[in-house]
Amino acid sequence: MNNNQNVSETFLKNASELSALYVEDNLDVAKVAQKLLKLFISKIDHAANGEKALSKFKSKSYDLILTDINMPKMNGIELIENIREFDPHIPIIVVSAHGEQEYMFKAIQAGIDGFILKPLEPEQFKRVLFKAIEKTLIYKEHNKNLSILKQYQDITNKSSIISKTDPSGIITFVNENFLKVSEYEENELIGRSHAVIRHPDNPKEFFKDLWYTISKKKESWEGVIKNLSKSGKPYYVKTVIKPLLDDKGKVLEYIALRNDISEIMSEKKQLISSLESNNNAILIMIQIENFDILDKFYDTKTVEKIEHIYGTTLLNHMPHNQAFKKIYTLGDGCFAISEDFDKLVAQYPELDVEKQLHKFIKNTRNSTIKLENIDYDISVVVSYSIGTKNLYENVRYGIEKAIDENKNLIFANNLMKEAQKNAKNNIETIQMVKKALDDSKIISFFQPIIDNNTKKVIKYESLVRLINENGEVISPYFFLDVSKKGSYYTKITNRVIENSFLILDHIKDNVSINISVLDIENDAIREKLITLVTKPQYKGRVTFELLEDEHIKDYRKVREFIRLVKDVGNAKIAIDDFGSGYSNFERLLIYSPDILKIDGSLIKNIENDEFSRNLVETIVVFAKKQGIKTIAEFVENENIYNILTALGVDYSQGYYFGKPEKLI
Known part of the structure; x- marks a missing residue:
C-alpha cells in the first residue's frame, strides 16, 4: 500500500x-x-x-x-x-x-x-x-x-514574530523575525497599518471582529491569519494580540506575538493557497516514473534520499531554471512548481512552456542520481495547466492520464471534466455493485473445460457475473476493477467462493475458481479457502486459478497458501492467462503450478498467426517436460480445437464447447 x-x-x-x-x-x-x-x-x-x-x-x-x-x-x-x-x-x-x-x-x-x-x-x-x-x-x-x-510562545520571544502598534493600529515596532517572514524592510512597515501584509483571502468581517475585540472589548484576540509577503508568497501565522492598558483602562498600544505555522500546513495546502492567490497561474506537476517500483526495491531511507536529492536538483534540469523558484514536494515521488504566468511571460517573453518541459524531461532522463553504491536513472512524467480554475485537479488527473497512455508530457487544461465523468461512472458502478450484493445478484456462471482426447467435460470454471436492476447480465470487466478501490471487492470474492463450493454439492465434476494475490493476502479469505478445501466432500475437486498481478507484496504468503491447499485439500494450482501480461517463467518457481492456462489472445489468432502458434507450441513443450497440464482458452471453432490437439494441449475451454451459464 x-x-x-x-x-x-x-x-x-x-x-x-x-x-x-x-x-x-x-x-x-x-x-x-x-x-x-x-x-x-x-x-x-x-x-x-x-x-x-x-x-x-x-x-x-x-x-x-x-x-x-x-x-x-x-x-x-x-x-x-x-x-x-x-x-x-x-x-x-x-x-x-x-x-x-x-x-x-x-x-x-x-x-x-x-x-x-x-x-x-x-x-x-x-x-x-x-x-x-x-x-x-x-x-x-x-x-x-x-x-x-x-506553550512555546511563553518560553521565549526569540522564536516569535513581534509587532507593536499605537491605539490607531499604526505600526511602531517590528522585530527581526517579522522582517524576515514578511520580506519587508523596517522603514517600509513603520508608520503603516498591518494591511500592508494582509492576504486578500481574509474576509473584512474577520478583521472587524479582531479590531472590535481588542479596541472595544479590550480583550486579547487569538487566531490564525493568512498574510502575504512582499514577494507575493502567502504564509500563515498563529497570532495573539493583546491591548496594553493604563490604570484608567485606556489603550496605550497593542502588542502582537505570532508564530509562523506555514510549515504545519502541508505542502499541498501551501501549493493550493499559492494558486488561489494568483489570477493566472501555471502549475507544473512532476512525477518520478515507476516510483512504486523504486519503493519496493530499496529501503525507506534510501527512497527518501533519492526523492530528496532529485527534489533539490530538479530545477537544474529546467533550461530556464531561474524562472522558477519554489518547489513543492507532494510525496510519493511527486513534485510541483507554480508561478504567476503573466509575470513569467512578461519576464521571459521568449519562453515556450511546451519546449521547456520537453527539454526538462530529456535532461532528467540523461541525468543520474548517485547515492553510495546506487546509480539511479530518473525518468519523469509531467503534467501542466495554465489558468485560474481547477489547476491542481487538472494536473493531478493529467499525471494519471499520461501514465495510462504511456506519455511523458500532457497539457492538462480542462481534464477535470473527463475526471468528473469517470468519477461519476465509478460512483454509479459502486452503487450498482452495492445493490447487487444486497439483493444477492452477484452470481456465478460456469463454463465447461473439456479433455481434448475424449471431448468430455472434466471441470467447470466459476465466472462471476452481476445481474443489474434491469435483469441484464454484467461482465466483471465493467465492475470488478472499480470494486477493488473500495470494500466491495472482498465481498464479491466471498460471494464467488460461496457460489463455487455450493455448486460442488450439486455436480459430480470439479470446479476451477479464480483468485488474485489480493485475495490470498487477505487473512480471512485465505483461511476460508483452506478450511473449505479440507472438507472431505471437496478434497481434490478444486483448482485455484491464480490471476497474474505485478503488485505482489508478500511472496511468502502466496507460497504458503499454495503449499497448504495442495497438502490438506489436494487442490490444483493453475496460472491464468499464461503467455501475456505479467506472465513469465519466473512465476512458475513461485507458484509450482499443476496447470497453465494459455492466454486467449494467443489462441484466438492461432489459425492465421504463425507467431502465436509457435509460442503456444513452446509453452506446451515446456509444460510437458515439467509435468504441467495445459488449458487453452477462447477455443471458438473446430479448426482451433484441431490445431491445439495437434500441438498437444491437454484441455480446451471456449464457446465451441459451451458458453458460461448457470448450472442450477
Whole structure:
C-alpha cells in the first residue's frame, strides 16, 4: 500500500467520524443527498427548515452544515447568519437550485464554504463535500498544533514574530523575525497599518471582529491569519494580540506575538493557497516514473534520499531554471512548481512552456542520481495547466492520464471534466455493485473445460457475473476493477467462493475458481479457502486459478497458501492467462503450478498467426517436460480445437464447447 492510499484511508476514516446537519424542505432531494453523504459521513441529522435547524445546532455539536436557501419559517441565508454568530469556523455548504442564484452573493457574504447546484450531481457533490470535510479536519488538526505552539510562545520571544502598534493600529515596532517572514524592510512597515501584509483571502468581517475585540472589548484576540509577503508568497501565522492598558483602562498600544505555522500546513495546502492567490497561474506537476517500483526495491531511507536529492536538483534540469523558484514536494515521488504566468511571460517573453518541459524531461532522463553504491536513472512524467480554475485537479488527473497512455508530457487544461465523468461512472458502478450484493445478484456462471482426447467435460470454471436492476447480465470487466478501490471487492470474492463450493454439492465434476494475490493476502479469505478445501466432500475437486498481478507484496504468503491447499485439500494450482501480461517463467518457481492456462489472445489468432502458434507450441513443450497440464482458452471453432490437439494441449475451454451459464 503506498502513501497515497494511506492518506486516503486516513482521510475517509476521520471523515466518517464527523457529524453533519442537512437542512432541506424537499424530502426527495434530502433522501438523495443523505444517501450520498452516508458514503463518507456516518452521523447525519436532517431538519426540514431553518428554524428547526437552528434549534438542533444550538443543542448539539456539528462539524458540517449543508442547507438549502429557499425554505419556510427561516431561509438558508438567515440560518447561516445565525450560525455564524455562534461559530465562525464551521464549514457551511449551500445546496441551491439554478433559480436561486440571486441569493448566492448574500450566501457568500454570510460566510459559506461552497455551494452545490440542484439537481444533485454526485461528482460535484463529492468534490465540494470533500473540500468542506478537508477544512474541518485541518481546523481540528490546527487547533491541536496551535495549542502546542502557544506553550512555546511563553518560553521565549526569540522564536516569535513581534509587532507593536499605537491605539490607531499604526505600526511602531517590528522585530527581526517579522522582517524576515514578511520580506519587508523596517522603514517600509513603520508608520503603516498591518494591511500592508494582509492576504486578500481574509474576509473584512474577520478583521472587524479582531479590531472590535481588542479596541472595544479590550480583550486579547487569538487566531490564525493568512498574510502575504512582499514577494507575493502567502504564509500563515498563529497570532495573539493583546491591548496594553493604563490604570484608567485606556489603550496605550497593542502588542502582537505570532508564530509562523506555514510549515504545519502541508505542502499541498501551501501549493493550493499559492494558486488561489494568483489570477493566472501555471502549475507544473512532476512525477518520478515507476516510483512504486523504486519503493519496493530499496529501503525507506534510501527512497527518501533519492526523492530528496532529485527534489533539490530538479530545477537544474529546467533550461530556464531561474524562472522558477519554489518547489513543492507532494510525496510519493511527486513534485510541483507554480508561478504567476503573466509575470513569467512578461519576464521571459521568449519562453515556450511546451519546449521547456520537453527539454526538462530529456535532461532528467540523461541525468543520474548517485547515492553510495546506487546509480539511479530518473525518468519523469509531467503534467501542466495554465489558468485560474481547477489547476491542481487538472494536473493531478493529467499525471494519471499520461501514465495510462504511456506519455511523458500532457497539457492538462480542462481534464477535470473527463475526471468528473469517470468519477461519476465509478460512483454509479459502486452503487450498482452495492445493490447487487444486497439483493444477492452477484452470481456465478460456469463454463465447461473439456479433455481434448475424449471431448468430455472434466471441470467447470466459476465466472462471476452481476445481474443489474434491469435483469441484464454484467461482465466483471465493467465492475470488478472499480470494486477493488473500495470494500466491495472482498465481498464479491466471498460471494464467488460461496457460489463455487455450493455448486460442488450439486455436480459430480470439479470446479476451477479464480483468485488474485489480493485475495490470498487477505487473512480471512485465505483461511476460508483452506478450511473449505479440507472438507472431505471437496478434497481434490478444486483448482485455484491464480490471476497474474505485478503488485505482489508478500511472496511468502502466496507460497504458503499454495503449499497448504495442495497438502490438506489436494487442490490444483493453475496460472491464468499464461503467455501475456505479467506472465513469465519466473512465476512458475513461485507458484509450482499443476496447470497453465494459455492466454486467449494467443489462441484466438492461432489459425492465421504463425507467431502465436509457435509460442503456444513452446509453452506446451515446456509444460510437458515439467509435468504441467495445459488449458487453452477462447477455443471458438473446430479448426482451433484441431490445431491445439495437434500441438498437444491437454484441455480446451471456449464457446465451441459451451458458453458460461448457470448450472442450477
